[in-house]
Amino acid sequence: MPPMSEILEVIERIIGELRSEGMNPNIMLAGPQFIEYSKDALKQINLKIYRIEELGYDAVIADSNYLGQIKKASRRVSVEPIIEEKEVWNEIKNLDV
Numbered sequence: 001m002p003p004m005s006e007i008l009e010v011i012e013r014i015i016g017e018l019r020s021e022g023m024n025p026n027i028m029l030a031g032p033q034f035i036e037y038s039k040d041a042l043k044q045i046n047l048k049i050y051r052i053e054e055l056g057y058d059a060v061i062a063d064s065n066y067l068g069q070i071k072k073a074s075r076r077v078s079v080e081p082i083i084e085e086k087e088v089w090n091e092i093k094n095l096d097v
Helices: 004-020 033-042 080-093
Strands: 027-030 048-051 058-063 074-078
Touching: 004 033, 004 058, 004 074, 004 080, 027 033, 033 048, 033 058, 033 080, 074 080
Parallel strands: 027 048
Antiparallel strands: 027 058, 058 074
């Protein structure tokens, strides 16, 4: 499982980016795997979370007032690269060199 601090950092960065563009991010559309790997981090953010099966390891953080109307109202994030990176580092640690 990826470190919660890394996932939380990414989520908070995206929220900050949206706010700096004048948006008010208040919802997250998240896939089941994203929720599974991020559940501890999700408890610390103030977003309404909707589970969307089709998103898998991804989530979309958005301002619900403008979602679908303007592109800058949302950002997509994935935990899959974080999980894969951790697995690679674990494999490297386990190598007999």
